[in-house]
Amino acid sequence: MTKIQFRRKLIVIILLCVAVTGAVVRHYAERGTTTRDIATLLMVLWVPIIGNVIAWLIGKLPRRAPPPEPATFDALGVFTPHLLADITLRPPALPVHDVPLGAGEYRCALVIDNQGFSARWFVPQGEVLERGKAHVLDIEFLTPDLAKPRFPQGADFRVLVGDSFIADGRVLQLR
Structure with missing residues (x-):
């Protein structure tokens, strides 16, 4: 003591x-x-x-066990595309942010109607995604069982990062 x-x-x-x-x-x-x-x-x-x-x-008093951690992409490991989509990045609110997206992994929420689903996509090394142009990308869902039924071929969606919609997209093909 x-x-x-x-x-x-x-x-x-x-x-x-x-x-x-x-x-x-x-x-x-x-x-x-x-x-x-x-x-x-x-x-x-x-x-x-x-x-x-x-x-x-x-x-x-004994405490309840903390709730289980939500699923993350880190636990999924290898990138497994669930759909092929045509994505057009919107112009940014500030002109200084009007730069193309470089190579790497990008995480977001794909919003269809009023429902959002966690997703990620990769920009291959040596490529960039320019704003205002359409780009065809493979997209992986965090919970494909919940998301895939809401994204039929030809469905339009928005891409949400943080509190801003940064792109619009259309489903080209489910995988």
Whole structure:
């Protein structure tokens, strides 16, 4: 037990003893006397202490297991395309951001109607995706069983990254 823990326990014990003493004195004091009033004030000392005792007891209760981590693309490993789509990147809100997307992995949500599905696509090494031009890309869903029925061939969708729609697309082929 650390020095601080010992001091806290000692303070709790002393204040509880003072409160119990106040209760005993109040019980035997006559009504309307100063002794009874002071004893009543001493009894009030149990209020913050009992709050700490209750908090300590709640801390001792067993906790529920945390919910399982949601699925991520990192757990999926190898890229497995689920659909072929024609995607046209929208112009950005700021002209300074009007640069093509370089090679690499891009994660987003594909939104169809009012439902979004986590997805990713890759831009191959040496290629770039220019804004305003149509690009044909393979796209992988995080949960293909849920997403594929909502994306029939020819379906139009939007690409959401963060809180902005960055592209529009059309399903060319399911895989």
